[in-house]
Amino acid sequence: MATATEIERKFLVAEMPDLAAAKAVEIRQGYVTRPEDSIDVRLRQKGESYFLTIKSGSGMVRGEHESEISRDAFETLWPAASGTVDKVRWTGKLEDGSVFELDVFSGDLAPLVVVEVEFDSVEAAHAFVPPAWFGPDVSGDKAYSNKVMAFRDRPAG
Template sequence: MSAPTEIEKKFLVIECPALDDFKAEVVRQGYITSGEDSIEVRVRQKGQGYYITVKSKGTLARSEYETAIELAQFETLWPATEGRRLEKTRYTGALPGGAAVELDIFEGHLAGLQLVEVEFSSVEEAKAFKAPSWFGADVTEDKRYKNSALSVADQLPT
């Protein structure tokens, strides 16, 4: 069985669009592993759901395994993430062409940061993507904008 592959591009946001057609969920996530580790392990509360996720190293395309867990399991693992956490509101919706987007508006020590991610079915599709005008710089390859790095950042990347 091959690993599921996540292919996504990440952009800064120049100007937040109207969010009328987007669904909002509060997200809390913490990292059990550190940025130097060969894999990324996180626990996440997204709305009323709880998850543990294992991701390989990488930027544009990487392996991802996510499993739903119970609240008790989340609460058992959450203390292991102390010092490696972030909070955000995630808005999910679609671009006019139909591509699914996730817009994250960060809170706490990352307040003011807005990132948008677009997932693709292939690397070729990702490379051909034309970002709408409200998207800013493509930070897909900039490791400072990975959530695991942001969770330990003292300040917003510049």
């Protein structure tokens, strides 16, 4: 089980970048908990891998506990997920060497596109200067959390 503190910033995408060097994977995720719950319990299929994740806290710094599970376990638990999100995640590197994850949502959330960057420290997160193709910072906006979006239509903006 991976246990970590997740420090990330999330942005809308002002202009799609060149993704030629990025890698894409389809993601299907569902939430067992509801948006008003104090923790997130998420199931995620990422390509041919399956995960159960528990997240706590809110905003830029959150606790995260993730375990890889079998496909059978995923399929057994999936019916308990009442809110779902489908997206393609593009992972690549920025000029400064930081890794970005660009999510292109499908279904009711299309054409929403967001990009996230994870950091080793809060100081690094605050010092980060986003490239020109990044749009507004929505890190603290709960309307753009995957859990909230899984239970309703795309946020305005």
